[in-house]
Amino acid sequence: MPESDGAIRSLLLPLDDAYLLLPGTVVAEVVGYTTPQPPALDGAPEWLLGTVAWRGQQVPCVAFEALNGQTLGAPGTRARTVVLKALGSRSGMPYIALRTRGIPRLINVERDGIEPLDEPDALGPAVREAVLAHGEPALIPDMDYLETQTHRLLGD
Template sequence: MSGSRQSISSVLIPMQQRPLLIPSVCIASIQDYSRPEENYPETQWLLGDLLWRGIKIPVVSFERMNQGRFAEFSATNRLAILRRTSKSDKLPFYAMVVQGVPQPLTLIREEVRNSAEEKGPMEKHRIILREIPASIPDLALLEQKIDEIVSKNQTLEASPSA
């Protein structure tokens, strides 16, 4: 063995149920929570849109997407502004409601093991990281679902009223 350990710059994001582990390059900004403009009545997990740096971005509740509980507002709510993992000229960013301040960390493979818990529909993996249960979200699937709802909503807005 060479003795070198592979590491990944990551962020542990506090959530109401279990923290999410994502690559740090996905985080564009963390800001105080502000209530989004409710534009998506057909879904419980897409909370609305928010104006961020001059662009309108959707705000999601990962817990609701993952079929978990989500208390909408608390004093510790923040918004994590995420860069998309897939290319999109229309929606290069989206926001996720988080609980508190994300913790940057250097992830070393030896510090992670699989969890025996069943993963939710929006999770790639459930893991134990340094003895902390965490989830690795399926960001590509999450972004696909956001695109579907936002596109559907824009089509409805563009169609003439009868």
């Protein structure tokens, strides 16, 4: 489905109690969820679930809720792994995977279809902004924070 005038093809990624809104260009692939290989780090934070095999490489898998300081629920039967293209120029980590609660949903977002929500500062460090996307509440993640935290633990 082609983009209409100014519309950005995006995905709503279901989390435990919210949706993340990401442009489709950041998402490399959505795959079925498999339990990640545990992190090789002693004392790894709860948000680092481990690594998942994807296209011949090991990709760090993150639980966004825990990274954002919230309680992490167990993956459900509809859980998925969403492989994201890293936007930063950090060597050795071109992709990061997120565990979602269910199947992401496509949405075309028009520029005038996004409204900021007046939220308190309780959004957490991994959220850039809370918005309404065509009437749907969603969180826009801080991709730099996600990548920086992951790279600090696993980077070269």
